[in-house]
Amino acid sequence: MPADRSIAFRLILVITLSGTLIFSAVLGYNYYRSRLVLQNELEHNAENLAMSSVNRVETVLTSVTKVTEGVARSLESGRYSHEELLGLLRATVRENSEIFGACTAFEPLSAKARPYGPYYYKQNGQLIYDPEVSFQYLLQDWYQISRELGKTEWTEPYYGDNGANTLMATCSTPFYEISGGTRRLKGIVASDVSLDWLTGMVASIKVLKTGYAFLLSRNGTIVTHPSKEMIMNETIFSLAEARNDQGLRALGRKMIQGKSDFLPYTDINGRKSWLYYAPIPSVGWTLAVVFPEAELLAQVKKLSLTDAAMGLTGILLLAIAVVFIARSITTPLQALAGATAAIARGDFEVELPAVRSNDEVGTLTTAFQVMKSSLKEYISRLTETTAAKERIESELNIAHDIQMGLLPKTFPPFPDRHEFDLFALMEPAKEVGGDFYDFFLVDDTHLCFVIADVSGKGVPAALFMAMSMTLIKATARQGFPPDEILARVNNELSRDNDTCMFVTTFCGVLDTETGELVYANGGHNLPLHLKSGNRVSWLPKSGGLMVGAMEGISYRREQLLLEPGDRLFLYTDGVTEAMNEQEEIFSDQRLERSLSAVLGHGLRESVDGIMAHIRAFSGTAPQSDDITLMMIHYNGTKDSRR
Amino acid sequence: MDIQSCKEGMATVVSVTGRMDAITAPAFEKALNELIAAGEIRFVVELAGLDYISSAGLRSILAIAKALKVKGGLICFANVAGTVKEVFDISGFGSIFQMHGSVADSLATFG
Incomplete structure (x- = not known):
């Protein structure tokens, strides 16, 4: 710091600089702590949000599973005529709003047997009956998977071929004929579910302004997403491939393994976000919620900005106060310096600034007054002494002249x-x-x-x-x-x-x-x-x-x-x-x-x-x-x- | 100028070294006056180490001699040499004071 600057300048520099430093440190720490707290809070909220959504989905899907399995058990426990079977299917579709269509597909008893798979589905509020006449269904996923695994399964989502072009999934479960201790597969009960409600529900999950949720199928296919073009077209692995993102690939693997986690994530738009994901157990799908970091921190940032503005104002006020104090010190000092310069020139009549305070400056001024009067007295005494000395000297000179005159x-x-x-x-x-x-x-x-x-x-x-x-x-x-x-x-x-x-x-x-x-x-x-x-x-x-x-x-x-x-x-x-x-x-x-x-x-x-x-x-x-x-x-x- | 004094039998031997001029002579006079005030009246002033003596130095010696004369005392000088001896000779000090070649000779005069 230049030593030739004024006291006021140095005071302002030091105080504002150190004030700014302290304030910045406090603000920085505060920001960091707020972020941590917010992050914890966020994790908690994210978990709650995801779990409640998962539960809602789970409730619907479980009920569909239960109904489907109920039909299968009914078919195992009793003998149904063709009409009775149609009645059961009709009731099932009519009474369960979630179910789009229900089908009972029978395993053909022989290669020459006539295919039998009555199917009811809703269209424009009407129940439409579709008697399956080919064995096409035998090759369908929903039929094959359930048949092979011998248990209730959900298919991967697909687009329905009913012309509505809605996203569908099918829950299928086998039913058997039990006679004499042996089980023989009789067929598969399948319930089609329109996933419109699901996409609607997931889409309705709003996180702050731009946060969103998306659903992944068992294979990692994107089932719902705010970006419509990605639905059914992309999997999390294809995205990872496209972005060449090993992290995303690992994340995808964890997701389809039915795990849950909360972690930082860069979304497809490259925004820094937080991601929470949790499985939907009954279908093996994964619900993920994305929290954009910028928005999360917006509050903290806003608060920090407010703090910074307040701090800046405070420092400014402090600087003004320092200027005021420095002035109150330096002004009398400058006046004193001026008076001293006058004294140094020999002007002892100069007025010293009035003592206005009892502080150091006041003490200095008082001391200067004493010095001035002492100096004045001393100088006048010295003048007298000098005059006397000069008189003696002149007399000595005269004596010397007289002495020389004698020679x-x-x-x-x-x-x-x-x-x-x-x-x-x-x-x-x-x-x-x-x-x-x-x-x-x-x-x-x-x-x-x-x-x-x-x-x-x-x-x-x-x-x-x-x-x-x-x-x-x-x-x-x-x-x-x-x-x-x-x-x-x-x-x-x-x-x-x-x-x-x-x-x-x-x-x-x-x-x-x-x-x-x-x-x-x-x-x-x-x-x-x-x-x-x-x-x-x-x-x-x-x-x-x-x-x-x-x-x-x-x-x-x-x-x-x-x-x-x-x-x-x-x-x-x-x-x-x-x-x-x-x-x-x-x-x-x-x-x-x-x-x-x-x-x-x-x-x-x-x-x-x-x-x-x-x-x-x-x-x-x-x-x-x-x-x-x-x-x-x-x-x-x-x-x-x- | 440096002054050393010590009692030797009846007399006090005072050794003076350096220069005895207007500035230092008062110190010599003061030192001897103090000895006189303490009762010493027989002095041997040893001047082997004295390099120079001015008229102020001579005046101091004279003042001491006069003071001793009143008290019945005596001052004599030993080992006066060089320029100091010259000054003593020219000023006539040599004719009014006893001067000896050694302190022992001076002390002998006091018996």
């Missing part, structure tokens, strides 16, 4: 001084950091320069930096040597320094006339001395503690003589600890190589070049610390240059 940025700083040149560069990290540099002339011939790095970041570092820078400048201006400057500033900073902040500081004072450099190192990265002979060397370690770390510390005063053309390079740990994407640091070694690479370039180009090297090394890795570079070039005075 001298005019280069060359002393354009009228030719003994030295100085260039410095600071690349601040994103946050407010703590690097700074400074330089100023203490007097006409002494340049003081400082590079420092305050521990930590942010506003505390900025404040500490400003304080340090001011203290250093103020102290240096009083003409103290660098070690003394650091010691004094250290004492100032470390007093009441609960946060243990400190600043690594390198401070130097250069005698611009002699190139004599006096410096002190308060825990700062070692500067590099670039000799005019293209040699790069690190300044020696002095072991001075960071400024501000501990009160009462003294610093070592170091000295270095700068030759004209020498340079001094100072930097902060943002340089050597700059990281690349692989988290490798720039390191002292790379710095040294970088410096060697820019030797001989101009002062500004050299510093820019080193910065470019650091940037190329870092690549896209973020800068985590301030990067500060400072380079001092000593030219010497004209005297010393000379």
